[in-house]
Amino acid sequence: MIQIESLSAAYENRTVLRDVNLSIYEKDFLGIIGPNGGGKTTLIKTILGLIKPVMGNIQFYRNGQPAESITMGYLPQYNSIDRKFPISVEEVILSGLSGKKALIGKFSREHHAKVHTVVKRMGLQGLEKRAIGQLSGGQLQRALLGRAIVSDPQLVILDEPSTYIDKQFEARLYELLNEINQECAIILVSHDIGTVLQNVKSIACVNETVDYHPDTGITTEWLERNFHCPIEIVGHGTLPHRVLGKHEH
Structure with missing residues (x-):
């Protein structure tokens, strides 16, 4: 679906990514991890076209072409x-369909019906008219996830989606992502290594460059090499933790 070759990108005149090579496949579920400032958000913004690469190429494919x-x-x-910003839950999700209508046209009955379906899927019934400023952090994240999927995209990119999600919805979030993954590819960016490893199909560590692993069977040595400090994954039932060993920096 996406082939990234020899990509370098800069942010605020500082090179953040260099010589990145990465392939993303149809119905892939790619987890992106890495230290703070390593370039995770820069990479996804480059894929989205929000940041122009300094060097390299991003090639998209549809049906293998x-x-x-x-x-x-x-x-x-x-x-x-x-x-x-004065916008309601319904309007947030509806905005995800802006590319499906004429620039100055109105949203159709079918568009509104699609939004109603997504509202129900996100567990936001009864909050359609509520302003986003009146939502809890978890409710807002659900509305934004609804906006991301309402147009039935080929790829969904989520940047730290579990941040501020209430614990009641967190398990449902990953159930939803597994359902969505039956329909499209997903890139999930997260600092929560343990949770990522439990849910994705492949993993990439971004720390100025990218080290890709085709599955989730990674070793502690692989993590330490990419994070540049000692790391240990400890599982406590369904609540994995990331532990940083003693290091000078």
């Missing part, structure tokens, strides 16, 4: 959302 683009849904980091 080269294409100029693919349809993508995006759930940004929670702290990038202006909660004071």
Whole structure:
């Protein structure tokens, strides 16, 4: 679906990514991990076309043939959302269908019906008219996830989706992502290594460059090599933890 070759990208005149090579496949479920500042968000913004590469190439494919683009849904980091913006839950999700209508046209009855279905899927019934500023963190994340999937994209990209999600919905979130993965590919960016490893099909560590692993059977040595510090994964039932060993930096 996406072939990234020899890609370098900069943010605020600083090279953040260099010589990145990565393939993303149809119905893939790729987890992206890495240290803070390693370039995870820069990579996905480059895939989305929000940042132009300094060097390298991103090639998209549709039905195995080269294409100029693919349809993508995006759930940004929670702290990038202006909660004071006067927009309702229904309008947030509906905005994900903007590319399906004429620029100055109205949303159709079918569009509104699709939004109603997604509202129910996200567990937001009764909150359709509520302003986003009146939502809990978890409710807002659900609305934004609904916006990301409402257009039935070929790829959904989620940047730290479990941030501020209430614990009651967290398990349902990953159930939903597994359901969505039956319909499209997913890229999930997260600092929660243990949870990522339990849910994705493949893993990539981003720390200026990318080290890709085709499954989730990674070793502690692989993690330490990519994070540049000692790391240990400890599982406690269904609540895995990431533990950083003693290190000077």
